[in-house]
Amino acid sequence: xxxxxxxxxxxNIQEGKTATLTCNYTNYSPxxxxxxxxxxxxxxxxxLLIRENEKEKRKxxxxxxxxxxxxxxxxxxxxxxxxxxxxxxxxxKDSSYKLIFGSGTRLLVRP
Amino acid sequence: xxxxxxxxxHLITATGQRVTLRCSPRSGDLSVYWYQQSLDQGLQxxxxxxxxxxxxxxxxxxxxxxxxxxxxxxELNLSSLELGDSALYFCASSVLTSGGTDTQYFGxxxxxTVL
Numbered sequence: 001x002x003x004x005x006x007x008x009x010x011x012n013i014q015e016g017k018t019a020t021l022t023c024n025y026t027n028y029s030p031x032x033x034x035x036x037x038x039x040x041x042x043x044x045x046x047x048l049l050i051r052e053n054e055k056e057k058r059k060x061x062x063x064x065x066x067x068x069x070x071x072x073x074x075x076x077x078x079x080x081x082x083x084x085x086x087x088x089x090x091x092x093k094d095s096s097y098k099l100i101f102g103s104g105t106r107l108l109v110r111p
Numbered sequence: 112x113x114x115x116x117x118x119x120x121h122l123i124t125a126t127g128q129r130v131t132l133r134c135s136p137r138s139g140d141l142s143v144y145w146y147q148q149s150l151d152q153g154l155q156x157x158x159x160x161x162x163x164x165x166x167x168x169x170x171x172x173x174x175x176x177x178x179x180x181x182x183x184x185x186e187l188n189l190s191s192l193e194l195g196d197s198a199l200y201f202c203a204s205s206v207l208t209s210g211g212t213d214t215q216y217f218g219x220x221x222x223x224t225v226l
Contacts, residue, residue: 032212043113043201043217044154051212089154098167099144099215103153 002027006090006102013080014110021075021105023090028100030092033066033073038087038104047088048075080109114138115218117202123224129190132221136183136204142166143185144205144215145177149198160185192225199223 005024013019023033032051036044050057050066050073057064063076077084087104094100114137124130136143145157156169160179171177174192179185189196199222203215 034214041199041220041222043115043203043220044215045113046214046216049212049214093213098156098159098169099213100156101146101154 002094002100004028004090004092004100004102006088006105008103008105010106010108012108012110015081017080019077019080019084019107019109021088021107023073023075023102025071025092028071028092028094029068030094032093033064034091034099035062035064035073035075036089036091036101038089040087044089044101077107080107082109082111085109113216113218115202115204115216117200117218117221119221120219121222121224123226124192125226126192126194128192128225129188130192130223132187132189132200132202132223134185134187134202134204134218136185136202137206137216140204140206140216141183142205142207142213143179143183144203145171145185145187146201146203147198148201148220149195152198154201157187189223194225197223197225 034049035047038044065074089104091101116135141162144159146154157171159167177187199220201220203217205213205215207213
């Protein structure tokens, strides 16, 4: 069956370090993958999109990689700040137009 | 502010009742999506409309229905409510780009509490 997996355990890191979050998927062949940020009680906010033919995408302190062989995307936040604390969701579009979200990984950045 | 509006912000009702949630997409976006997020759960896709037509369906219960009107706003109707329907309901809108991607812009959500 089709699955998107993100680490359900919270990631707890020190301010200034790089946070790395993982998204693995099975039985999908997505043309692109997206990352969103969600704060408690609020709607997700789009961060980055990476296509299947792109290995890496950057935006300010954010970097996303996409390995279609491993069926994995990594999401990095460099020089992390307490304000980066949130839940980060990966999402990909399946063949029937649905955008399927992973369950998200909570990031906590300690000052 | 994403440009997507949802009303009401909060809704408290009793089991067995029926409610309607409303969503106005961003100007120019033709697609509207509805999601349910229960406490500490992931986003569950319910249904998508594109320019008034149903495009994709997720695990939407038969007690739930939705529609998109000619002005592109959408309503999600939840009937015969049960305690387990208590959740945050999000609406999102998107426009398909020439590159074939669509990024979703989420509204602030409606928090439904069924007592």
